[in-house]
Amino acid sequence: TQLLEQSPQFLSIQEGENLTVYCNSSSVFSSLQWYRQEPGEGPVLLVTVVTGGEVKKLKRLTFQFGDARKDSSLHITAAQTGDTGLYLCAGRAYYGGSQGNLIFGKGTKLSVKP
Amino acid sequence: DTEVTQTPKHLVMGMTNKKSLKCEQHMGHRAMYWYKQKAKKPPELMFVYSYEKLSINESVPSRFSPECPNSSLLNLHLHALQPEDSALYLCASWGGNYGYTFGSGTRLTVV
Numbered sequence: 001t002q003l004l005e006q007s008p009q010f011l012s013i014q015e016g017e018n019l020t021v022y023c024n025s026s027s028v029f030s031s032l033q034w035y036r037q038e039p040g041e042g043p044v045l046l047v048t049v050v051t052g053g054e055v056k057k058l059k060r061l062t063f064q065f066g067d068a069r070k071d072s073s074l075h076i077t078a079a080q081t082g083d084t085g086l087y088l089c090a091g092r093a094y095y096g097g098s099q100g101n102l103i104f105g106k107g108t109k110l111s112v113k114p
Numbered sequence: 115d116t117e118v119t120q121t122p123k124h125l126v127m128g129m130t131n132k133k134s135l136k137c138e139q140h141m142g143h144r145a146m147y148w149y150k151q152k153a154k155k156p157p158e159l160m161f162v163y164s165y166e167k168l169s170i171n172e173s174v175p176s177r178f179s180p181e182c183p184n185s186s187l188l189n190l191h192l193h194a195l196q197p198e199d200s201a202l203y204l205c206a207s208w209g210g211n212y213g214y215t216f217g218s219g220t221r222l223t224v225v
Contacts, residue, residue, distance in 0.1 A: 033213045033214070035216075040202070040219070040221060041218050041219065042118075042120075042204050042206075042216035042217050042218045042219045043157070043204075043214075043216050044216070045213040045214065045215070045216075048213045086154075088156055088157075090214075101159070101162060101170070102214065104156040104157055105156060106155070106156050107154075107155070107156045109154065
């Protein structure tokens with residue numbers, strides 16, 4: 001069974017601070033996605049990383065895919081209160097075929113205080 | 115249209131009721147999913163439909179019955195649910211571009 005270990009599970013910081021969330025696995029993924037979810041809403045896709053070693057930037061968010069495609073990180077610079085939410089990483093198994101089944105990490109609940 | 119639309123947004127039902135959740139997408143995606151999400155937990159896969167055929171049933175109790183009438187629609191029929199089935203039910207579709215598009219979910223409360 002493929003697992004994605006996401007850490008930390010909870011993170012409470014002050015506005016303006018930097019933070020990093022990690023997703024790790026012993027399995028190789030063909031791609032990895034990061035989602036952000038507000039309470040009572042569905043997850044919203046932030047980014048997909050596909051190539052080992054890939055780095056993608058989305059304003060103050062930086063996403064990295066490990067060289068071996070087994071891990072990923074999300075770094076937020078100068079966090080804002082609007083960044084508060086549940087961040088989920090999800091990996092697509094290498095054998096995903098035509099179904100695109102994703103394996104989710106347990107999520108990181110981020111709270112940014114003013 | 116780049117959305118997955120779920121209805122209703124909220125549902126309260128008794129343990130003897132029969133209700134249905136609906137999901138619709140017009141992006142031409144051929145894989146659609148039902149997920150269940152409890153508070154502060156990640157989504158848990160329930161069912162996968164690929165090209166309108168049920169391809170994965172993650173050992174979900176028979177009181178949940180999925181249906182895919184056509185490539186744009188996905189239903190989840192509910193019957194004789196238990197209070198522990200209260201959760202956010204999410205529909206998603208996948209169009210081969212690596213990421214899912216999720217609906218906003220149906221918040222289900224079983225009383």
